[in-house]
Amino acid sequence: MKKSWMSGVAAFIGLFAVFPAQAQDYPAKTLTVVIGYAPGGGVDVPARYFAAKLTKLAGVPVIVENRPGALTNIAAAAVARSAPDGYTLFIASGNATMASNPHLFKKLPFDPVKDFTPVTTLFKIPFFVIVSSNSSVKSVSELTAYLKEKGDTGNYGYAGTFTLAASELYKTMAGLRTVAITYKVPQQSMAALISGQLDFLIQDATNVIRQVQAGRMRALAVTSQQRSSLLPDVPTMQEAGFAGFDMLGWFGLYLPANAPAPVVEKLAGWFNQIVAEEETRKFLANVGSEPFPGSARSVAELQARELERWGRYLKAARVEPQ
Structure with a gap:
């Protein structure tokens, strides 16, 4: 024992x-x-x-x-x-x-x-709310007003779970009736945005940073709680008036x-x-x-x-x- x-x-x-x-x-x-x-x-x-x-x-x-x-x-x-x-x-x-x-x-x-x-x-x-550089929209508040005016003729594109959820969160918080359009890959939605077929996108920096720097797209806000060092002049969604928005x-x-x-x-x-x-x-x-x-x-x-x-x-x- x-x-x-x-x-x-x-x-x-x-x-x-x-x-x-x-x-x-x-x-x-x-x-x-x-x-x-x-x-x-x-x-x-x-x-x-x-x-x-x-x-x-x-x-x-x-x-x-x-x-x-x-x-x-x-x-x-x-x-x-x-x-x-x-x-x-x-x-x-x-x-x-x-x-x-x-x-x-x-x-x-x-x-x-x-x-x-x-x-x-x-x-x-980081993920950014972006519009085409040809758009007259210069801020999230302007985008919101523009989309409210368009009603259910306004649209956005997505090619993944994150972009869908982030866009729908913005849509819900802003009280929009914007329509979602599905794409297989982000590049397709980005091409549609640049050509004027979409009103806005929420997309990751990996795909859009060079497009923004080249002047083909305009970043209105970043979806995270803090600003991104990649585009430090771009405000957060919280700074744009959407309290608690943090993705x-x-x-x-x-x-x-x-x-x-x-x-x-x-x-x-x-x-x-x-x-x-x-x-x-x-x-x-x-x-x-x-x-x-x-x-x-x-x-x-x-x-x-x-x-x-x-x-x-x-x-x-x-x-x-x-």
């Missing part, structure tokens, strides 16, 4: 002793960064940038594994089933994979809270559930070191993004708020789960 009790104590102590060893020896082999997007564009570009930077800090190869499909649910499910040893990393959209997808699907192959360990935020993508695209780093705390801390430290570099700021600006440093606690708190908000946004946009 005494021997059995002593064995149990030894096993208990050994369980906790393994964590410092894991942190000290970690990583001892190749790290895999999983993303839910196809190679060559979008999130794949910053993911490979971070992977290359992490290789230098961690001293081991870091590869990017693309698992596109089902609005990133395939990638998320694969990571959720992986061993929680710190060798499978997940760069995920906090506002989409972890917040809006649970409201878009009746059944998910993962739980965004229970199946993942938050590590840190990485970068954010932001952002990406974070996650591990499978129950990952060791020392490993989480080490990864958070490395990624925040990368995010803090001036080279990273310039790289992200070039792809329409901004640095978004954080911690395991901050990303968990943000995700909880986003889950609640996106439930409201999608309900207001009358988007039914499939």
